[in-house]
Amino acid sequence: MDDCIFCKILNGEIPAKFIHSDGDTAAFYDVNPQAPTHILIIPKEHIASSAEVDSQNSDVWNKILGRAVQIAHELNLDKDGYRMVINTGEQGGQTVPHLHLHLLAGRNLGWPPG
Ligand code: 5GP
Ligand code: ZN
Numbered sequence: 001m002d003d004c005i006f007c008k009i010l011n012g013e014i015p016a017k018f019i020h021s022d023g024d025t026a027a028f029y030d031v032n033p034q035a036p037t038h039i040l041i042i043p044k045e046h047i048a049s050s051a052e053v054d055s056q057n058s059d060v061w062n063k064i065l066g067r068a069v070q071i072a073h074e075l076n077l078d079k080d081g082y083r084m085v086i087n088t089g090e091q092g093g094q095t096v097p098h099l100h101l102h103l104l105a106g107r108n109l110g111w112p113p114g
Contacts, residue, residue, distance in 0.1 A: 001046040001098070004046055004096075004097065004098050005096055005098070006040075006042050006046075006096055006098035006100065007046055007098060009026075009028065010026060010042075010044055016028040016029070016031075017029040019039060019071060020041075020067065020071060022067075023044070024043060024044055024045075024063045025041060025042065025043055025044060025063050025064055025067045026041075026042055026044060027039050027040065027041045027042070027067060027068075027071055027103075028040055030102070034102075034104060035104040035105060035106050035107050035109065036105065036106025036107060037075065037077065037082070037103070037104065037105040037106045038102065038103070038104050039068075039071060039102075039103040040100045040101070040102060040103075041064045041067050041068045041071070041100065041101040041103060042064065042098060042099060042100045042101075043060045043063060043064060043099055045057070045060070046098055047060060047098070047099040048097045048098065048099065049088050049089060049094060049097060049099055050086055050088045050099060051088055051089065052099070053099070060099065064099070064100075064101045065084070065101065068084050068101050068103045071103060072103060072105070075105075077103075077105040077106075080105070080106075081105070082103060082104060082105035083102075083103075083104045083105070083109050084101055084102065084103055084104075085101070085102040085104065085113070086099070086100070086101050086102070087102075093114065
């Protein structure tokens with residue numbers, strides 16, 4: 001998608017600090033971190049939001065969730081804990097229309113959010 005910030009990050013037009021990249025997913029540090037560790041895990045395929053996931057592309061859940069859990073494990077976040085968040089749509093707080101999972105850790109995360 002031409003106008004998508006995250007597609008531009010994937011094709012190198014916008015720099016980002018990557019922690020992971022494979023055929024299907026990428027992970028990079030959020031430019032405006034909301035916790036000491038704040039990583040975004042995204043599918044390489046442009047999917048605008050979780051509302052755009054259907055039976056044709058639902059394997060994306062395994063890919064990004066599995067990748068997030070693996071990264072959390074590799075960064076030793078298991079012991080103290082972490083949070084995974086997917087904002088969807090306007091009231092969900094989504095600002096970038098390319099599906100992404102937030103992995104947040106390193107402080108006590110409040111509940112309920114926002
Ligand atoms: P959302 O609000 O859509 O759930 O999350 C979008 C996230 O993308 C925000 O946490 C925001 O800080 C992050 N973000 C927006 N633009 C950029 C960018 O150019 N680079 C990086 N690394 N993160 C970005
Ligand atoms: Zn995109």
